[in-house]
Amino acid sequence: MPDKSPDFATHPRIFCIGRNYAKHIAELGDADASCCVIFMKPTSCLVPQGVAVPLPRDQGAVHHEAELVVQVGRAGSRIDEAGAAEHIQALSLGLDLTLRDLQNELKSQGAPWERSKAFDHSAPLGDWRAYEPGLDLTGLEFFCHVNGEQRQHAYMHDMLFPVPKLISLLSQTWALRPGDMIFTGTPEGVGPLYPGDEVSLSSPALGLFSWQMV
Numbered sequence: 001m002p003d004k005s006p007d008f009a010t011h012p013r014i015f016c017i018g019r020n021y022a023k024h025i026a027e028l029g030d031a032d033a034s035c036c037v038i039f040m041k042p043t044s045c046l047v048p049q050g051v052a053v054p055l056p057r058d059q060g061a062v063h064h065e066a067e068l069v070v071q072v073g074r075a076g077s078r079i080d081e082a083g084a085a086e087h088i089q090a091l092s093l094g095l096d097l098t099l100r101d102l103q104n105e106l107k108s109q110g111a112p113w114e115r116s117k118a119f120d121h122s123a124p125l126g127d128w129r130a131y132e133p134g135l136d137l138t139g140l141e142f143f144c145h146v147n148g149e150q151r152q153h154a155y156m157h158d159m160l161f162p163v164p165k166l167i168s169l170l171s172q173t174w175a176l177r178p179g180d181m182i183f184t185g186t187p188e189g190v191g192p193l194y195p196g197d198e199v200s201l202s203s204p205a206l207g208l209f210s211w212q213m214v
Contacts, residue, residue, distance in 0.1 A: 012179035014041040014123060015170055016096055018113075018161050020185025027188045034183065036161045038170070039113055045123035049209045053097070053121050053193055060191050065186035066144035066152045066201050069094040070163055071128055071180070077175035084164035085137070087176060088135075090128035090159025093142055093201040093209055096183050097193070099120040123183070126201060126209030135205075137163045142203040145191065154187035 018037035019025050049051050055062050069104055073089020096100040096117065103116035144152035156162070162170065166182060193199065193213050 011041065012177070012181060013176075014043065014045065014172070014181045014182040014183065016117065017032050017161065017166060017185040020161050020166075021154065021187040022158070022160060023188035024186055024190065027190070029128055036166075037113075039117055041123050041183075042118045045118060047121050047124040047211065049124075049126050049211070051211065052214045053123075053124055053199075053211045054096075055193060056099060059099050061099070063098045063113075063190045064144060064146065064151065064193050064199055065096040065098055065099045065190050066154070067094055067096055067158060067183045067186050068092075068140065068142060068154075069125060070167070070182040070184060072167075072176045072180040073131075073178055075175065075177050077171050077172040079168050079176070081164045081168040082107065083168035085131075085133070085173075087129040087167055088104055088163070089178065090130050090207055091140075092125055092126040092128050093203060093206055094125040094183055095144075095199065095201070095211070096186060097124070098190075100190075100192075122179075124209075124211045125201070127207065129206050140203060140205055142201060142206070144189070145200045146191070146197055146200070148192045148198075151191055152187055152189035159185065160188065 014040050020036050044202040069092045074087040076087050117147045169190040195214050197213040202208040
């Protein structure tokens with residue numbers, strides 16, 4: 001009988017980074033900024049550009065967290081920070097939707113964040129833009145608007161853990177594979193979303209992406 005076991009090595013993973021911008025750490029009242037937080041989302045969290053995003057009901061506030069997203073194109077483990085950019089295939093913008101009340105409750109219990117972060121449809125993701133070798137990642141910037149009002153604005157040079165450092169850090173624990181994604185953390189300005197809201201993410205280098213909350 002043929003082996004029909006799934007080839008898990010072909011399934012991309014979604015790595016997410018928390019506590020990567022000092023002002024965001026401060027706005028949430030987190031004291032420890034010495035190290036970022038790493039968690040993961042399943043692929044059921046992904047929502048393509050332009051597709052409606054169903055918000056969770058009766059679970060408290062849902063906050064937007066706009067982020068630069070990196071797609072891995074070259075496999076590797078124990079990657080040196082100096083050569084980390086060679087493993088980037090593409091860039092985009094995405095949202096790490098967060099059940100904030102639940103997250104605060106989980107934090108107070110010392111429990112993992114997955115229930116507040118990894119629910120279905122919690123990772124709207126824009127279209128990929130091919131990474132150009134030599135691009136100054138620290139010079140990138142992006143914006144988040146809700147119903148036309150600017151909520152977030154970030155420059156990559158404000159990251160506490162820049163993209164090459166994140167790639168190196170993740171690769172010490174996981175052998176990174178082509179297709180893996182890294183949500184690199186959010187700047188200050190996070191806030192609640194409601195059904196009917198339109199969220200747009202934009203960057204001069206990466207384009208404009210939007211989603212309707214339902």
